[in-house]
Amino acid sequence: MKLMSILSGQGFVMYNKKLAKSVSVNASIIFGQLCASYESFSSKGMITVKDAKEYFFLTSDTLEEETALTYKQQLKAIKDLEQAGYIETKIMGVPSKKYFYITDKIVQELFDEAKFSSDEREDLQNAESQESVRQKVTPSYDKKETLGVPKGNGKPIQKGSSIKKKNKKEKDKNKKDKIDNYQEPIINSQNPEDFKALLLEATDDFYTQFAIGRWSKNDWNKLMKRFVDETIQSGRYENIPFDKIKGYAYVSIKNMADHSDYKKSEEFKEYKEVMEQIASNNTSIHLPSYVSDFLEDDNDELPY
Known part of the structure; x- marks a missing residue:
């Protein structure tokens, strides 16, 4: 019985033992998938050339499906490969995605x-x-x-x-x-720049789920950039553990979506009309600041 012939149709990933020993097992698995994806994208003419380097993109969901490695395992493996000089990554595109470049090492x-x-x-x-x-x-x-x-x-x-x-x-x-x-590199998610890149990457995974029907690509990118920048500037990122970044992104974006849906609903429209009528009929009544602020049309609010 030719076992390799039977198993080869079950989605093998190229695994380099030397790379596994010098970097890590997960890094070797990710690198094998990146090489396979590069060949696929290259054959289909889907390579992006920037600064004379050939880039291609893969989402964390695709990598998890192909390698069975979790989001956290992927991040560490990718960081290991970058530190070792085997790959380079760059955030590009609209919506923004993580692109990979395989070096000549x-x-x-x-x-x-x-x-x-x-x-x-x-x-x-x-x-x-x-x-x-x-x-x-x-x-x-x-x-x-x-x-x-x-x-x-x-x-x-x-x-x-x-x-x-x-x-x-x-x-x-x-x-x-x-x-x-060999000492494994440490991913410091509490470093503002590292955290910003990780959070921005996490928001990409929810574009299809939340943006479609609510925001245009341009509005989505502006909103996500504002969300990430505000998380860094407020210092909130310091209290978010490494393995909770994706969950934090999901909950925050869901709150934004719910908030946006409510402001476009008939219920809110009626509430707004009532409050404006009350204010116009009695000039001595001043609406509380939190009410008047909420009645303002601001599509970029961050209610998280």
């Missing part, structure tokens, strides 16, 4: 690895060739030297297999040192 590493293997084979062949030539030129000298050295003091010439084993041992040691010394 992985290609360079594969090239260097292939070149190292080629050089290693060439060194091995040269060593074996020199050994063969030396034995042919001075066979009697080698024999006399071996017989003349006391037992236990001889230093036989290293064969190709010994060189190969030594090189492999040194490579394994360097790899282990790299893994042992």
Whole structure:
């Protein structure tokens, strides 16, 4: 039974073991999906070129569907890949989306690895060739030297297999040192710029759910920008944990949507007419500030 042939149709993600060891397992999974998505977008002519770099976009929902990694796991894996220099990200478009650019680092590493293997084979062949030539030129000298050295003091010439084993041992040691010394980067969601990017990305996931039928794309982008900026400027972001950012975005946008729906409803229209009539019939009556402010038409209110 050919198991790989059967399973290959169940949505495999390319997984690089070397990248998993040097960065993280989740980062390797995300990187594999990004490579696959790049190939797909490129073949369909859906690549965005900016500053001579080829960008493509993926939503967190798509990544979760393709990799089964949660939103929080995705953010950390993407941050790890950025810190390691394998990808770059940029927020672009209307509505704004996160775009990815795969750097040349992985290609360079594969090239260097292939070149190292080629050089290693060439060194091995040269060593074996020199050994063969030396034995042919001075066979009697080698024999006399071996017989003349006391037992236990001889230093036989290293064969190709010994060189190969030594090189492999040194490579394994360097790899282990790299893994042992690696420190995972920390995502600081309390940093204003980091939080702003995370919150803005989270709002993108709710565009279809809340914006359609309420706001135009331009109005949505202005509203979300104002919402994010106000969250930062008020210092409210300092009390929002990393894993609650998406939930905070959802609740806030839902409140905005409910508020907007109410102000466009017949119920509010009647309430507004009654309050304005009361104020016009009796000039001595002054509406409370919170009532008069609410009666004003302001499509950019943030009632969260």
